[in-house]
Amino acid sequence: MSSSHEIDVKELLAKVDSGQPLLVLDVRNDEEFENWKIEGRRQFKAAHIPYFDFIEDEQAAVERLPRAEGEIVAVCAKGGSSEMVAELLRGRGLPARSLVGGMIAYGEYLEPVTVPVRAEEQSVFEIWQFNRRGKGCLSYIIISGDEAVVVDASRSREIYQTFLSERGVRVAYVLDTHVHADHISGGPALAGKLGARYFVGAGVDFDLQQRVSTLGDGDELQLGQTSIRLLATPGHTPGSVCYLVADRYLLSGDTLFTTSVGRPDLGGHVVEWSRDLFQTLHERMAFLADSTLVLPAHYGDTSEIGRAGVVAATLGELRRDLPELQIAELALFTEAMKRVLQTPPAEYAEIINANLGKTQADPQRLVEWELGKNQCAASKGDR
């Protein structure tokens, strides 16, 4: 339970997003702060003073605080040090609260947002985008009638379970678009809990130790009064798939983002996977209309969150705007992909093994592996 001296992630992000005055005081060490910090949909006042500076010389640390209107929210890794700092600030008459659960809670927080669909579709199905703000991961629940499908579930499965049981829907399938390298999939565990079938686009290159349903390119899953079609879209990984809902909404996984394409370099076969990705983007997806709404599994920056709170773009917009989609020749595309080679996500080998069901890591390890934002796009999209 959060006391009046604590603030939870939901309330903090609501304050930041709505532009309420506040000072976010990060009290972690320099390295942790540089790697990963709170981001909002609007600019906000932030300061970084490590908690041990308050222990060493409280007066000097307090003097470093910038002047700010509104309250101070102290943030640390797990909520312990920020609680200490918030308490000593309150002792000096300053309005301060501590972010309960710290960056761990921030990294696990999921925000459900409804994806606007056309008027005639509203009575047929709903699409919910679950925005994992701290990591930039997007997962989905599609509901039609009394049935639901979950796609690319994050590890903390309670919020999905609560959401689904409140709606009283039965989950037929839990699906992953691919073997994620940046976060632990909640898919297999969620499917197990719900008694649903599980499928992941893994392909033959992965040594998958999990029991999965056999689905292939073009297969249709009936969901209430609508359907979901599986499209094989190799590139980011050889087994990557997209799910096309009602012929119009493309859950694009890490194949296509709103500002970039999925990086094809994580398997050490950048030439082969770039060729796959090129064919996927230009041939396999060629039949999709420009009006198709692309709903990706990630975003890189809060500026990608649109007015309705949804991360999405039409395929027409992406065909027009993404430099990667302008390249009409395979050789040039491959060169472009090689140029953007970046460091792989931290701990990605361990995360892949856990997602393949090869390793059973303890929950604490899983939390540590997932710290930080995703790095799944071929470019940052900051243009």
Next chain:
Amino acid sequence: MKKLDVRGAKCPIPIVKAKKEVDQMQPGELLEVISTDPGSLPDFKGWVQTSKIAVLKEQRTEKEGGTDLYIHILERK
């Protein structure tokens, strides 16, 4: 050498307790801090950068059973 066992304690406890100990020590005296919090490695490094009383002489990781122990040797300035 003095010892401070903060196994099981999470931040900020290890540094709060270490600071209290070092405050009581004579210049040149050493303190061994035993922690189970991996975050203590960068945090002790960060603390001594601004500390007027403590110097970090050594940091190492030891295994005890299945647990990692993070050892920090501090000297009073």
